[in-house]
Amino acid sequence: MKRAIILVMDSLGIGASEDAHMYGDEAANTLGSIATQCAAGLADNVDRQGPLKIPNLMRLGLGAAQTASSGEALQGVNEPQLIKASYGFAIEQSKDKDTPSGHWEMAGVPVPFKWGTFPKTQPCFPAELIAQFIEQADLPGILGNCHASGTEIIKSLGEEHIKTGKPICYTSADSVFQIAAHERHFGLQRLLEISAIAKELVNELNITRVIARPFVGETATTFQRTSNRKDLTTPPIDTTLLDALKAAGGEVVSVGKIADIFAGRGITQCVKGNDNMALFDAMLDCLKTAEDNTLVFVNFVDFDSHFGHRRDVIGYAKALEAFDARLPELEQMMQGDDVALITADHGCDPTFPGSDHTREHVPVLFFGPSVKAQLVGARQSFADMGQTLASHFGLAALKHGQAIKIN
Incomplete structure (x- = not known):
């Protein structure tokens, strides 16, 4: 039975992209900055203390992906003896660092132009x-x-x-x-x-x-x-993984704001949740009843909206640790041919000036009972993730991206 789960840790960038200078984001590193502040004791409060504690994400290759992406290991975070995933990082080809572009590209559709924006004047709207x-x-x-x-x-x-x-x-x-x-x-x-x-x-x-x-x-x-x-949201500009799977008779379950991001296209079921933990619960509930050829697609928005944009390092660190602690629940539910992917859509470094997204690489962590442990290196487009899942479901190749051989 072929099923897949995409877990988007909204805004968890892992190092500035090569073109970050074009966006004023040269020094951005969302995960690295959080780990550095935790290791220095700057993210301590009554609820958490000390270095960042994310052993399950590290076991799935997040730390190694961070090192491959930025050239710097996560400060204060112990590397596991074994990594049990196909791990690496992806470089965005879309021209903006916004939520729709990041999600569409990971579903196989890069955006080759810049979207319209409003000037930093007051008033800003025409x-x-x-x-x-x-x-x-x-x-x-x-x-x-x-x-x-x-x-x-x-x-x-x-x-x-x-x-x-x-x-x-x-x-x-x-x-x-x-x-x-x-x-x-x-x-x-x-x-x-x-x-x-x-x-x-x-x-x-x-x-x-x-x-x-x-x-x-x-x-x-x-x-x-x-x-x-x-x-x-404006509908995707081309056929996405979601469209292709739905057209082939599969199910695409949106958990959180995924349906909004894709303007409802390619979605067969929508489930909501009030926060990251409620979204995690909803994802697990969906997986319990998911049939063959089902994609469960989740966006964990709190990382971005509650902590990244608000420049809340402590809150972001706590959210990462809470998310990490629940990953074994997902792994225990996965069946033989199930594939899960942990990734992000852009960065939002909480130590960076301002409150905007940051132009960064994103993690690519594929795992599951049949997924092999390997470094998949620097992927030249987020679209490689969508192409890999298209291959997993036996769909025709999407227009963009190179499939990763994960098993």
């Missing part, structure tokens, strides 16, 4: 775009209109939003138009409706995503975002 948005969505106006951290802008403008009914609109270095609004005072359904209007308007600007960011709470100190986030 006046005509906002005028059309206000008119078509029947709004009293908007707040924000700038580059911002999502949690910070909600803190600063959330109370005014509740009073005025004006949604909070902001962006980042990515190709994105984000809209934050209160679930109760503004309404979740209303937020989703105006987000759909915004997506239609930004399409001509080649903006990849509109993200609806609902939040709750009554004051700046109590506001917090909810799990009802919705990403409205």
